[in-house]
Amino acid sequence: xxxxxxxxxxxxxxxxxxxxxxxxxxxxxxxxxxxxxxxxxxxxxxxxxxxxxxxxxxxxxxxxxxxxxxxxxxxxxxxxxxxxxxxxxxxxxxxxxxxxxxxxxxxxxxxxxxxxxxxxxxxxxxxxxxxxxxxxxxxxxxxxxxxxxxxxxxxxxxxxxxxxxxxxxxxxxxxxxxxxxxxxxxxxxxxxxxxxxxxxxxxxxxxxxxxxxxxxxxxxxxxxxxxxxxxxxxxxxxxxxxxxxxxxxxxxxxxxxxxxxxxxxxxxxxxxxxxxxxxxxxxxxxxxxxxxxxxxxxxxxxxxxxxxxxxxxxxxxxxxxxxxxxxxxxxxxxxxxxxxxxxxxxxxxxxxxxxxxxxxxxxxxxxxxxxxxxxxxxxxxxxxxxxxxxxxxxxxxxxxxxxxxxxxxxxxxxxxxxxxxxxxxxxxxxxxxxxxxxxxxxxxxxxxxxxxxxxxxxxxxxxxxxxxxxxxxxxxxxxxxxxxxxxxxxxxxxxxxxxxxxxxxxxxxxxxxxxxxxxxxxxxxxxxxxxxxxxxxxxxxxxxxxxxxxxxxxxxxxxxxxxxxxxxxxxxxxxxxxxxxxxx
Amino acid sequence: xxxxxxxxxxxxxxxxxxxxxxxxxxxxxxxxxxxxxxxxxxxxxxxxxxxxxxxxxxxxxxxxxxxxxxxxxxxxxxxxxxxxx
Numbered sequence: 001x002x003x004x005x006x007x008x009x010x011x012x013x014x015x016x017x018x019x020x021x022x023x024x025x026x027x028x029x030x031x032x033x034x035x036x037x038x039x040x041x042x043x044x045x046x047x048x049x050x051x052x053x054x055x056x057x058x059x060x061x062x063x064x065x066x067x068x069x070x071x072x073x074x075x076x077x078x079x080x081x082x083x084x085x086x087x088x089x090x091x092x093x094x095x096x097x098x099x100x101x102x103x104x105x106x107x108x109x110x111x112x113x114x115x116x117x118x119x120x121x122x123x124x125x126x127x128x129x130x131x132x133x134x135x136x137x138x139x140x141x142x143x144x145x146x147x148x149x150x151x152x153x154x155x156x157x158x159x160x161x162x163x164x165x166x167x168x169x170x171x172x173x174x175x176x177x178x179x180x181x182x183x184x185x186x187x188x189x190x191x192x193x194x195x196x197x198x199x200x201x202x203x204x205x206x207x208x209x210x211x212x213x214x215x216x217x218x219x220x221x222x223x224x225x226x227x228x229x230x231x232x233x234x235x236x237x238x239x240x241x242x243x244x245x246x247x248x249x250x251x252x253x254x255x256x257x258x259x260x261x262x263x264x265x266x267x268x269x270x271x272x273x274x275x276x277x278x279x280x281x282x283x284x285x286x287x288x289x290x291x292x293x294x295x296x297x298x299x300x301x302x303x304x305x306x307x308x309x310x311x312x313x314x315x316x317x318x319x320x321x322x323x324x325x326x327x328x329x330x331x332x333x334x335x336x337x338x339x340x341x342x343x344x345x346x347x348x349x350x351x352x353x354x355x356x357x358x359x360x361x362x363x364x365x366x367x368x369x370x371x372x373x374x375x376x377x378x379x380x381x382x383x384x385x386x387x388x389x390x391x392x393x394x395x396x397x398x399x400x401x402x403x404x405x406x407x408x409x410x411x412x413x414x415x416x417x418x419x420x421x422x423x424x425x426x427x428x429x430x431x432x433x434x435x436x437x438x439x440x441x442x443x444x445x446x447x448x449x450x451x452x453x454x455x456x457x458x459x460x461x462x463x464x465x466x467x468x469x470x471x472x473x474x475x476x477x478x479x480x481x482x483x484x485x486x487x488x489x490x491x492x493x494x495x496x497x498x499x500x501x502x503x504x505x506x507x508x509x510x511x512x513x514x515x516x517x518x519x520x521x522x523x524x525x526x527x528x529x530x531x532x533x534x535x536x537x538x539x540x541x542x543x544x545x546x547x548x549x550x551x552x553x554x555x556x557x558x559x560x561x562x563x564x565x566x567x568x569x570x571x572x573x574x575x576x577x578x579x580x581x582x583x584x
Numbered sequence: 585x586x587x588x589x590x591x592x593x594x595x596x597x598x599x600x601x602x603x604x605x606x607x608x609x610x611x612x613x614x615x616x617x618x619x620x621x622x623x624x625x626x627x628x629x630x631x632x633x634x635x636x637x638x639x640x641x642x643x644x645x646x647x648x649x650x651x652x653x654x655x656x657x658x659x660x661x662x663x664x665x666x667x668x669x
């Protein structure tokens with residue numbers, strides 16, 4: 001069976017599974033549509049949260065970022081997992097007790113202010129829409145590489161699948177599909193990693209293999225890699241090259257941004273009790289950690305394999321020749337067809353500038369090889385010469401990661417529009433049936449917009465992820481935290497704080513990336529930032545601090561919080577009674 | 585239904601558990617993984633140093649333990665204060 005048929009079979013089987021779940025898990029009420037009827041088991045919710053959270057960026061890009069960034073990129077590993085500790089202890093249990101449907105709803109009720117709710121809706125929509133663009137482009141890339149259809153056909157197929165289970169089933173359909181998608185994506189991620197770890201170190205667990213000795217040299221593989229990188233003039237893998245201040249703030253921003261992303265928070269509204277919300281955050285991190293403990297191993301090992309492919313006899317001997325690439329096999333008999341396969345996609349390119357007939361891979365002007373970091377995961381099975389079914393599995397896994405996150409984000413957008421705008425502000429008398437229809441229409445529109453953005457991605461798509469995390473970190477996380485842990489923060493303080501955090505963060509990002517991401521209007525660059533060594537991607541932590549300070553000062557200068565709202569705060573701190581909120 | 589004084593004691597106990605957990609959370613990630621890495625550089629592990637291990641793996645493992653210990657402690661606390669479900 002050829003590779004294309006194999007890809008088609010594996011991806012087709014997973015899609016059939018998702019559609020089957022969509023038909024089984026139709027939503028009949030707003031509670032089922034917004035919160036899956038609050039009947040999801042905490043372990044299953046943890047799995048769904050894992051798929052919701054782990055996007056195309058986690059699955060496809062993260063290992064590549066680590067492979068080329070080394071130690072500095074540990075911020076992603078700590079940031080994207082440490083946020084769950086904050087969720088479990090500071091947000092999820094109390095928001096579950098609150099027992100409503102959306103994040104803006106909590107902010108609006110706690111700060112007894114439609115303005116606060118509207119600011120939260122705006123943050124939610126900007127953060128979620130920017131995030132969804134990346135997922136849709138990921139779907140297109142995976143389809144075009146593995147299923148040989150055009151980028152746009154791939155996007156339409158993906159959108160049609162999401163449409164089926166998201167519009168029919170709402171949160172209920174999305175949750176159970178995400179459980180299946182998690183299983184697909186984690187198998188797809190770990191199997192190639194296990195094979196590669198066995199090949200390189202003899203240890204079947206990639207996370208342990210990373211710190212083991214190489215079968216070939218007898219040295220720790222990290223030392224092998226460090227030596228090769230130094231021979232070729234690349235920066236050290238193990239040493240820190242970023243400033244400590246920026247790395248610290250970047251990690252803080254990713255952590256509190258993770259905890260503040262609305263599509264993650266709403267997952268904890270779906271479990272039956274407060275107790276389940278706490279343990280579910282733990283299970284979510286278990287399922288996320290399975291990938292995140294593997295990713296640094298995939299990164300380091302893929303970089304090592306990449307260098308070894310181009311220097312089959314070591315860096316002091318001749319590099320891979322054009323003739324060998326053409327033939328698809330090197331002098332030792334290793335299969336190097338993947339170089340040509342990926343050159344066709346444009347994600348890898350080489351140019352024998354000095355005309356010596358070989359491809360030099362090194363830091364500086366002599367370099368003749370350009371590698372897109374996303375290849376590190378997508379081409380990994382081919383680089384390591386794994387069987388065809390593993391390659392098909394990676395295609396299905398990448399699609400599962402992108403589709404599951406897209407669905408979660410679309411759900412957050414649709415419920416913000418139907419529940420926080422239509423039901424709360426435009427037509428409060430809407431019937432449950434009417435609201436359910438509005439939610440379905442909002443979802444369909446959101447999918448159409450996301451597909452259009454996927455077809456015509458704005459040039460700044462990659463940079464907007466920083467904006468999503470910055471907004472969540474600087475506006476949403478502090479507002480919810482203060483709403484739960486302080487009875488003194490009032491409506492004026494919360495609105496002033498959110499706006500201060502939001503505006504300073506957006507302005508700081510625009511000053512460095514250009515106003516509305518038009519690069520020519522940037523006044524500063526991340527290489528030489530405005531404040532100390534704080535890059536625009538790390539500013540969310542500073543924005544959050546500004547939010548806290550402004551909210552505190554304004555609240556202290558204005559009136560006390562009304563007694564009934566203080567009682568609301570008292571009540572969300574106590575778990576008893578959360579079950580009754582099911583039928584509120 | 586528990587009275588107000590008891591609810592305050594429950595909330596104070598919750599905040600104490602959160603405080604201790606977050607100190608550990610900070611030390612293993614921002615501490616061992618970033619700020620204290622130079623101090624730990626003498627401790628070798630698998631071809632690198634302990635700080636690198638904490639930054640790439642150790643912190644995640646500790647986060648996992650922290651959440652489950654917190655959940656277990658809170659379940660116990662809920663029962664002691666009669667606010668469980």
